[in-house]
Each structure stands twice: as structure tokens, then as C-alpha cells.
Amino acid sequence: MNPTASDTHPIEKAADEFGRNVIEAHAEQWNSNGTVPREFFQQAAEHNLCRLLVPHELGGAGLDVGGFTRVLTILARHCLASTFALVVHNNLTAAIARSGIERHIDSYLQAMMKGEKIGAFLLTEPGAGSDAAAISTTARRQGDDWILNGSKAWISNAVHADVLSVYVQTNESSGARGIAGFLLDAEMAGVSRVPPYDLLGGHALGTGGFQFNDCLVANGALLAAPGEAFKAAMHGINLARCGVAAMCVGLMQRALSEAINYTGQRTAFGAQLGDFQGVQWILADCATDLEAAQALTAIATRLIDSGGDATLAAAHAKKFATRTAFKCVTDCMQVMGAAGLSRSYPLARHLEAAKMAQYLDGATEIQNVVIARQLKAVYAD
Numbered sequence: 001m002n003p004t005a006s007d008t009h010p011i012e013k014a015a016d017e018f019g020r021n022v023i024e025a026h027a028e029q030w031n032s033n034g035t036v037p038r039e040f041f042q043q044a045a046e047h048n049l050c051r052l053l054v055p056h057e058l059g060g061a062g063l064d065v066g067g068f069t070r071v072l073t074i075l076a077r078h079c080l081a082s083t084f085a086l087v088v089h090n091n092l093t094a095a096i097a098r099s100g101i102e103r104h105i106d107s108y109l110q111a112m113m114k115g116e117k118i119g120a121f122l123l124t125e126p127g128a129g130s131d132a133a134a135i136s137t138t139a140r141r142q143g144d145d146w147i148l149n150g151s152k153a154w155i156s157n158a159v160h161a162d163v164l165s166v167y168v169q170t171n172e173s174s175g176a177r178g179i180a181g182f183l184l185d186a187e188m189a190g191v192s193r194v195p196p197y198d199l200l201g202g203h204a205l206g207t208g209g210f211q212f213n214d215c216l217v218a219n220g221a222l223l224a225a226p227g228e229a230f231k232a233a234m235h236g237i238n239l240a241r242c243g244v245a246a247m248c249v250g251l252m253q254r255a256l257s258e259a260i261n262y263t264g265q266r267t268a269f270g271a272q273l274g275d276f277q278g279v280q281w282i283l284a285d286c287a288t289d290l291e292a293a294q295a296l297t298a299i300a301t302r303l304i305d306s307g308g309d310a311t312l313a314a315a316h317a318k319k320f321a322t323r324t325a326f327k328c329v330t331d332c333m334q335v336m337g338a339a340g341l342s343r344s345y346p347l348a349r350h351l352e353a354a355k356m357a358q359y360l361d362g363a364t365e366i367q368n369v370v371i372a373r374q375l376k377a378v379y380a381d
């Protein structure tokens, strides 16, 4: 669990240091403040954590999905919400790099890799979540330009975002084929921020919304043309699901280690809590779930890295890891007694995050939709 082995990637070591020294020290304060501070991204960048998926040729760390998810597991041991803030930011840097569009690379990528500009991904709307193709924010042609109108909801990094990857409908009768993606400056005329939401927890992520009111956008701001954008958004979904699963593995690792440490030193009825078989079996079940979640995540990430179709594997990993993280964290809290509820330990924060993870990048039921679609092909005689 401790990335100190000599063959550990330098970025995993940097992530471990950043997690222990920066995230661990501030996670509760960020949750109370409603967001990470802007400097969080600059500090992360100093540890090379804002360039994880960008190829070496463009100045990035060039990690594959396996490397990326290992970093996420390490960071999420301390706080999933702030780790996810970095995931969203890194995913957008990767999308900009992949687009190969020089003006976007020049305008945004370098500043984002330094943590000076912060990215957000705007797909979900007040009226369209799981059914993302049903978005109703519109982009209408006006000469060479476009006019955007509509609302986006549940946007990670909404509090600080400077660079917005916005998905819009260009032709209401075309469904997913009419969806285009633009890359916009959050401060441009016609864009306004909705204040961050008051949630169960996970406030470090600064989740909120945006409104677009007659926002005039040049055609050059297109990141993905109609017909390409929805495919591009879905292109990254398996990676995103592996990322959520990997973060849940980090939550489980931390919960288990806190519970083992605590029950190893607290006594009741003249014995250590950890010596009671009832406690041991709860923790043994957590360990099995953790190993299984890690294995499913590794299967899915290896498939992506080898160019295979990871749709089914990523759905299994995301569903299993998010479900078991929620159970594992609550079970570890239980064996710690009342102390498990205390914010002096990270488990309360991790429980909130485990619930949140069940919605990120497709809710649990949507993973089941994906899995159910392939049941016959995989299991029928």
C-alpha cells in the first residue's frame, strides 16, 4: 500500500507525498469551505499531477490508464472529492491533447498543465443526467458564429473552472448526432456560474452549475463537431469508470487500515477489539471485497491499455468498487465504535465520497444497463 518500492513510478511517489502532506492536512477544511482553493491545482501541478494523461511530446507525463489509476488510488486514500477535481482537470487536458487542435493546445493546455487554468466538463443538465443524449442546451448558427443558451448542472470544479468543455445540441431532431462540444473561457460574456450545491459531503469538488444566455461563440471554439462530440464524450467513459473504481479502492485501503490500527489498540471486556472473531470477520470480508475490486479494476484498465473493448469490464469494476467501498467504509466505521463517526478520522469523509462515487460517470443502474445488454452474448449457451 505504501509506494516506496524502488520500481515505483516517480509520479506515484509524488502522489503519495502530495496526498500525505497536502490533501490529508486540508481535506476536512476544504469540505467545510465548499471547495479546494485555486492553489490546490498549482500545488498539484508542482507534483506533476496536472499533466498525467498528456503525451510526452506535449510536455505531459504520458501515463497509460494503469499508471493513471494507480495515482488515483494513492490520492483517494486521503480524499476522493479533491482527487476527482484533479481527474476532471486531467481528463480535459487529455481531450485537448487528443484533439490536436493547435489553438486549443496553445490557448489552454500549457496553462492547465501548470495548474494556472482549471478545467471542467459540462455535459449533465438539470433535465438530463443518465440520458445524456437528451441534453437541451442549444447552439444555433449566427453567421460564422454560434449562440449558446441553456443550463448545465452537477459540474465538478464549477467554483474555479476557467476552461469549460461544453456539450450542446445543434439540431433538436438529430439526438446524439446533433451534439457538438465547445471549449470556452468561463469568464466570457453570456456565461454565469450557479453557486455550489450544499451536499451530503464531498464539497472539496466545488460542484455547481453554469448558465448560458445568448452566449456568442466563434466557430473556432469547437472542440468536437456535431456527429463527433457525443462519440468523443463516450470515448473516455471507460477510462472515467476505471478512475472512479480506482479511487474507491483507495477509500477501502484507507478504511481497512484505519480500522485495523484502531481495533489493534482499543480494548473491551479485557481483550483487544481486533481479537474478537466478530470484528475479524467483518474486516476479512472488507479485505476480500477490496482485493476483488482491485482485480476488476486492473482487468478493465489492462483492456483499455491494450486497445481492447473495456465497456463491460469497466462497468463491472465501477459497479462493484463503488458498492463495496460504501459497505467497506461503513463496516470499518462500525468496528471503530463511536470513534468511527468522528471527523478526527477520515472515514466519515470517505463514506460521503463512496456514496457520491455511485453517481459519478454513470450511476450504478447504468452500469447494470451496460452489463445486462451483454448478458446473452457472454453467458448464454
Ligand SMILES: Cc1cc2nc3c(=O)[nH]c(=O)nc-3n(C[C@H](O)[C@H](O)[C@H](O)COP(=O)(O)OP(=O)(O)OC[C@H]3O[C@@H](n4cnc5c(N)ncnc54)[C@H](O)[C@@H]3O)c2cc1C
Pocket (backbone or CB within 6 Å): 088, 120, 121, 122, 123, 124, 128, 129, 130, 131, 153, 154, 155, 156, 157, 202, 205, 207, 356, 359, 360, 361, 362, 363, 364, 365, 366, 369
Ligand atoms: C458530485 C457529482 C459530480 C458530478 N460531476 C459532473 C461533471 O463534472 N460533469 C457532468 O457532466 N456531470 C457530472 N455529474 C453528473 C452525473 O454524471 C450524473 O449525476 C449521473 O449521470 C446521473 O444522472 P442524474 O443524477 O441526473 O440521475 P437520473 O438520470 O435522474 O437518474 C436517477 C436514478 O434513476 C436511475 N436510472 C436512470 N436511467 C435508468 C435506466 N435506464 N434503468 C434503471 N435505472 C435508471 C439512475 O441510475 C439513478 O439512480 C456529477 C454528479 C455528482 C453527484
